[in-house]
Amino acid sequence: VDAGVLKVKLAASLVTISSIHLLKTFVNADNVNNDTIVFQIAIHLTFVISVIALAFADKLSHKH
Numbered sequence: 106v107d108a109g110v111l112k113v114k115l116a117a118s119l120v121t122i123s124s125i126h127l128l129k130t131f132v133n134a135d136n137v138n139n140d141t142i143v144f145q146i147a148i149h150l151t152f153v154i155s156v157i158a159l160a161f162a163d164k165l166s167h168k169h
Contacts, residue, residue, distance in 0.1 A: 109159075109162075109163035109166060109167070110163065112159055112163070113156065113159050113160050113163055116152070116155060116156040116159050117156055119152055119156075120149070120152045120153055120156050123148065123149045123152050124149065126145070127145055127146065127149050130142055130145055
């Protein structure tokens with residue numbers, strides 16, 4: 106296991122935590138401001154795009 110794989114796994118863990126937090130917000134959507142929901146979705150999508158970019162960069166670096 107090298108540093109690239111660990112970075113991707115850590116980032117995927119952050120996406121999982123973000124998903125759980127976003128699900129909690131959706132379940133409690135009646136009591137949450139719409140701006141807050143949009144902001145949390147934007148943060149989650151940023152995490153997802155970052156993980157995809159890290160995984161792609163790691164794949165390119167290991168390609169021979």
